[in-house]
Structures are given as structure tokens and as C-alpha cells.
Amino acid sequence: MNYSLIAEEILKAIGGKENVSAAAHCATRLRLVLEDESLVNTNVLEEMDVVKGTFSTGGQYQIILGSGTVNEVYKEFTRLTNIEEMSTSDVKDAGSKKMNPLQRFVKMLSDIFVPIIPAIVAGGLLMGINNLLTAQDLFIAGKSLVEAKPELADLAALINTFANAAFVFLPILIGFSATKRFGGNQYLGAALGMLMVHPDLLNGYGYGDALLNGTIPVWNIFGLEIEKVGYQGSVLPVLAASFILAKIENGLRKVIPSALDNLLTPLLTIFVTGLLTFTAVGPITRSAGNLLTDGLIWLYDTTGFIGGAIFGLLYAPIVITGMHHSFIAVETQLLADMAKTGGSFIFVIAAMSNIAQGASTLAVLLITKNAKTKGVASAAGISALLGITEPAMFGVNLKLRFPFIGAIIGSAVGAAFVTLFKVKAVALGAAGLPGIISIKPGSIISYIIGMAIAFAVAFAMTFVLGKREEMKEKEKNGRKAA
Structure with a gap:
């Protein structure tokens, strides 16, 4: 292929180099941020043999070229436009400036949850393997594999421990990723997540039973009672707390003298955010998260196959808008709260x-x-x-x-x-x-x-x-x- 000629034809079809503000590529697609997408001649692009398709989403105009080809075309494209090579995240940041507030919110959720998906996938798949070992009637009538082969019991227990880790300590993963996205120190975000699942706290999964029994432990601070309850498997509380932590940290860095910054900023950031988390932010967002989960369960159980059909009909159109990225946060909560949601x-x-x-x-x-x-x-x-x-x-x-x-x-x-x-x-x-x-x-x-x-x-x-x-x-x- 004449990659230089291909790059020239693409550049001409999208309105010239003056219309290109950012460019990168992924495995198969040329990803562009254009000044004015109305200048693009889609018909010319799609008539090119090398172009497999085009679409616009999330402030980016994407041209599908295929694996291998896109790398070579991109090299020539950057030479013609005098644009330095950029990463896909750079282009996403440039494209987000052209998004409306709702699109930016969805992108924010995507930026937070996409990096932690591998950990959640690993934990979930290990949980699936554990289920294969412990589910009755799946391979043997009336028995599970563990019951039929007792020597597999410890293996199943080992896998179960590995599987639960990502969900039990989910606030640490989200705290790290969310604080980084909100512009704060991600390690302070991880420390906040650790604080929210500290073993001295009542395990969050046991909060419901403790509430019914009236056995919730508390800190008594000058007459103010603060519940000593963890946030294992939670999503909304740590998201809100991470946002507050990032804002407090950045605010403190503006007023604390540089000589004391490394000493006082982390101390005050963790203490103030932790206090706000356990007194107000955590309890409120825990209730909101429970309402969201209960609402989804109710909707799923009430609408039944009709609701499923409507969702199935609309899912692909939602993907076109990019709004499906917001489902990652919801799915994470559904999986973390599996005892309730299934x-x-x-x-x-x-x-x-x-x-x-x-x-x-x-x-x-x-x-x-x-x-x-x-x-x-x-x-x-x-x-x-x-x-x-x-x-x-x-x-x-x-x-x-x-x-x-x-x-x-x-x-x-x-x-x-x-x-x-x-x-x-x-x-x-x-x-x-x-x-x-x-x-x-x-x-x-x-x-x-x-x-x-x-x-x-x-x-x-x-x-x-x-x-x-x-x-x-x-x-x-x-x-x-x-």
C-alpha cells in the first residue's frame, strides 16, 4: 500500500490539516479530534478501499483502517499535519472539551472504572470457577464437584478467597482511580479506601443485620456518635469521598506554606475527609447506593421479559451515544452486592x-x-x-x-x-x-x-x-x- 497517498486522501476528505486539532490511533482505528466535523466528506472516505468504516463518538471522529495498516497510515498522517504523536488518552482529553455535560459525566465514570476492570474481571471469573466447583447438579446429579471429590474443598476455598479480594477491598481500587481522575494524589485516595475497609470497623456486609439487632458499634467523640461501619463492596461512598479528598487536598496546597506542605496537607486531607466520610458522606451515599440497587432489582423483577426486551432493543442505540460506559459503575455495584442482586x-x-x-x-x-x-x-x-x-x-x-x-x-x-x-x-x-x-x-x-x-x-x-x-x-x- 502507498500509505502516504492514503494519508493524503484521508486528510483531504476530513477538511485538511487546519481541521485537525488532535490525532492518535488504537489497534484498528485512526482517532481524530476535528475542529468542524461537518467538513468531513464521509462518502469519499467510505469509497476508499482501505477504510472499513467511520463513526463519531465522544468528541472523536474515528476511521476504521484495520490492524497494522492504521500504524503506517498514522505515521504519514502525523507527518502531513505536523502533529506530534499522541496517546489515545490525550485525544480523549481533547475530545472531551467538545462534549456536553452529560457526556463528560459518562466519560468521567469510564475513566475511573475502566482501569480497574481487569481486577474485577479476575475476581468475578475466579468466583465463577468456584461456583463450578460448588454448584450442585451441574456435573453430578444431587452433588457438587466438591462434595463428590472432597480433596477439591481446599482448592475451592482458596479460589473463593482470591475471588472475593477485589470486591472486599473495592474501595481501595476505586479510591486510587477516582482520586487520580479528580486531580488528587492517588495514594491518598488508596489510603482513604483502606480506611473505609479497615478491619477494626464492622464489616459493611453485616451492617443490615447489625442495624436490625441494634448492635452497631460507634465512636463517641464529645457526645457525637459516629458509626464504626466499613464500606466493603461499596461504590457511591468511595466515589463521593474521593472527590471530596481531591478538592480538600488541592485547596490545602494553595494555602499551606510549601515548607509545611508535605507534612500538613496529607495529614489534614485524610483526617478531614475521613471525618466527613464517616459522619455524613458515607451514610448518605450508602443509602443512595442501596436505593439504586433496590430500584434496579425492582425494575428487573417487575418488568420481567418485557423490560428485558426493551433494554435489549435500546442497548445498541445507547452504545452509539457512548452512554453505555456509565453501566460499568452500575455493574460493579451489582457484582459487589451479589448476595442481594444475584x-x-x-x-x-x-x-x-x-x-x-x-x-x-x-x-x-x-x-x-x-x-x-x-x-x-x-x-x-x-x-x-x-x-x-x-x-x-x-x-x-x-x-x-x-x-x-x-x-x-x-x-x-x-x-x-x-x-x-x-x-x-x-x-x-x-x-x-x-x-x-x-x-x-x-x-x-x-x-x-x-x-x-x-x-x-x-x-x-x-x-x-x-x-x-x-x-x-x-x-x-x-x-x-x-
């Missing part, structure tokens, strides 16, 4: 949507006669089935429109089925075929059936709608010829 239903519905997008893209592979579309659809369809939907959704389905309609219908039907059978995930992971390991053991069969339904309905609907579009095109060409 797991995350959001992950399962996301998987139905991804499978449906992949099925529609593969249907296009059979329908279309366009060689370029076939090439994109083959790789993008498989990618979507594995949980990565951007190439399929933006490179094929949205561009042709009818596959996207078929996909959201398939997603709705699949989501209705898994909601009817109360399928939930015990871990985050790849929402698609590999997501089987993230599902509660007793629901794995229902999850597989749900994926099959989503795939079949989306594929069939796309095929029917595609043939209908083909007939309309033939009739249109026939009238032109006449």
Missing part, C-alpha cells in the same frame, strides 16, 4: 446485543455483492460474536441501516428470553461467546439458548430486510430504465 443482568443483555450485531453482519456477508463490504463483514461479524462490536456496528450495520434494524430486533428477543429465565453474570468479561464463563453455573444453558435465539432472529430479520431492500433497488432501477 449478579449483573446488564452484562447478559449486552451479550445478546453483541451476538445480534454479529449475526446481522454475517447475514450481510451472504447478501451483499460488494467485495469491500464482504471483506469488512467477514472479520467484523466474528469480532462482534467475541464481544467487540464497533467494526460491525459502525462499519457495516449502521451504514446499511437494515442490518442494524435486524440486529436490535434479535437483541430484543434474545434479551427477553434471558430475562425470563433470570440469567445473570457473576463477572465482567467479553460480552459474547466467551462470556459463558462469566455466567452463573445454573444459567449457562439458558445463556447459550439466548445467544442462539438472538443470532437466529437477527440473521433471519437482516436476510429478509436485505432481500426487501434488494427488490426495492431493482424496482427503482427498472423505473429509471423505463
Whole structure:
């Protein structure tokens, strides 16, 4: 390929170098922040053989080029625009300036939770392995593997300890990540998280029983009683406390003399934030978090498969807006509070949507006669089935429109089925075929059936709608010829 020529053609199509304010690339996409996206000639871009698709989200205009190709094109692109090489986080920061307040809020949640996802995924998947070992009737009638093979008991106990660690000490992970995002010292944020799960406190998971029994321990400070309760598995309290900590720390650094800064700022920051956390912020946000969790459970139980179908129908459109990043915080709370929630239903519905997008893209592979579309659809369809939907959704389905309609219908039907059978995930992971390991053991069969339904309905609907579009095109060409 002539990468220099490709970069020149792309640059011309997006309005010239004067229209580019930031540029970076990920594994497959050129990610740009443009001064004015209305100057982009999308038709010219999509007619280029090397371009697999384009879309705009989160203040960024993204051009899908494919693995390997994007690296070479980016080198030439930076040479032509005289822009220094940037990281994707730099481009995200530049793009966020063009977002509205709601989009910036969603990006903030994404910035906090995405870095800690690997720890949550590891813990959740280990929990899933423990469930496979301890679930009755899964492999042996009337028994679990541990009951049938007692020598596995300690292995299951070991795995369970490893699995719970990320959720028990979740405030430390969130405290570190959130404080860094809010502009504070992340190590003070981690210390705040440690304070909130200190072993001298009543374990947060036992707070409900202690409240009913009237046995909540307290500190009595000059007549003021402060509950000695931990925040294990909590999300909202540590988010709010981390924000306050960052603001207090930055405020103190402005007024404390530099000679005393390293001594007094950390001391006062932790003490004041800790005091506010246990007296007001923690109790209030704990109640808010409980209301959110109870509300989601109520909504899930009340609306049933109809609510699941609506969520499945809307999930892909939500992804287009980027609002799905806000679900990470909600899912983290659902997984951390699994004793009450039973797991995350959001992950399962996301998987139905991804499978449906992949099925529609593969249907296009059979329908279309366009060689370029076939090439994109083959790789993008498989990618979507594995949980990565951007190439399929933006490179094929949205561009042709009818596959996207078929996909959201398939997603709705699949989501209705898994909601009817109360399928939930015990871990985050790849929402698609590999997501089987993230599902509660007793629901794995229902999850597989749900994926099959989503795939079949989306594929069939796309095929029917595609043939209908083909007939309309033939009739249109026939009238032109006449």
C-alpha cells in the first residue's frame, strides 16, 4: 500500500490539516479530534478501499483502517499535519472539551472504572470457577464437584478467597482511580479506601443485620456518635469521598506554606475527609447506593421479559451515544452486592446485543455483492460474536441501516428470553461467546439458548430486510430504465 497517498486522501476528505486539532490511533482505528466535523466528506472516505468504516463518538471522529495498516497510515498522517504523536488518552482529553455535560459525566465514570476492570474481571471469573466447583447438579446429579471429590474443598476455598479480594477491598481500587481522575494524589485516595475497609470497623456486609439487632458499634467523640461501619463492596461512598479528598487536598496546597506542605496537607486531607466520610458522606451515599440497587432489582423483577426486551432493543442505540460506559459503575455495584442482586443482568443483555450485531453482519456477508463490504463483514461479524462490536456496528450495520434494524430486533428477543429465565453474570468479561464463563453455573444453558435465539432472529430479520431492500433497488432501477 502507498500509505502516504492514503494519508493524503484521508486528510483531504476530513477538511485538511487546519481541521485537525488532535490525532492518535488504537489497534484498528485512526482517532481524530476535528475542529468542524461537518467538513468531513464521509462518502469519499467510505469509497476508499482501505477504510472499513467511520463513526463519531465522544468528541472523536474515528476511521476504521484495520490492524497494522492504521500504524503506517498514522505515521504519514502525523507527518502531513505536523502533529506530534499522541496517546489515545490525550485525544480523549481533547475530545472531551467538545462534549456536553452529560457526556463528560459518562466519560468521567469510564475513566475511573475502566482501569480497574481487569481486577474485577479476575475476581468475578475466579468466583465463577468456584461456583463450578460448588454448584450442585451441574456435573453430578444431587452433588457438587466438591462434595463428590472432597480433596477439591481446599482448592475451592482458596479460589473463593482470591475471588472475593477485589470486591472486599473495592474501595481501595476505586479510591486510587477516582482520586487520580479528580486531580488528587492517588495514594491518598488508596489510603482513604483502606480506611473505609479497615478491619477494626464492622464489616459493611453485616451492617443490615447489625442495624436490625441494634448492635452497631460507634465512636463517641464529645457526645457525637459516629458509626464504626466499613464500606466493603461499596461504590457511591468511595466515589463521593474521593472527590471530596481531591478538592480538600488541592485547596490545602494553595494555602499551606510549601515548607509545611508535605507534612500538613496529607495529614489534614485524610483526617478531614475521613471525618466527613464517616459522619455524613458515607451514610448518605450508602443509602443512595442501596436505593439504586433496590430500584434496579425492582425494575428487573417487575418488568420481567418485557423490560428485558426493551433494554435489549435500546442497548445498541445507547452504545452509539457512548452512554453505555456509565453501566460499568452500575455493574460493579451489582457484582459487589451479589448476595442481594444475584449478579449483573446488564452484562447478559449486552451479550445478546453483541451476538445480534454479529449475526446481522454475517447475514450481510451472504447478501451483499460488494467485495469491500464482504471483506469488512467477514472479520467484523466474528469480532462482534467475541464481544467487540464497533467494526460491525459502525462499519457495516449502521451504514446499511437494515442490518442494524435486524440486529436490535434479535437483541430484543434474545434479551427477553434471558430475562425470563433470570440469567445473570457473576463477572465482567467479553460480552459474547466467551462470556459463558462469566455466567452463573445454573444459567449457562439458558445463556447459550439466548445467544442462539438472538443470532437466529437477527440473521433471519437482516436476510429478509436485505432481500426487501434488494427488490426495492431493482424496482427503482427498472423505473429509471423505463
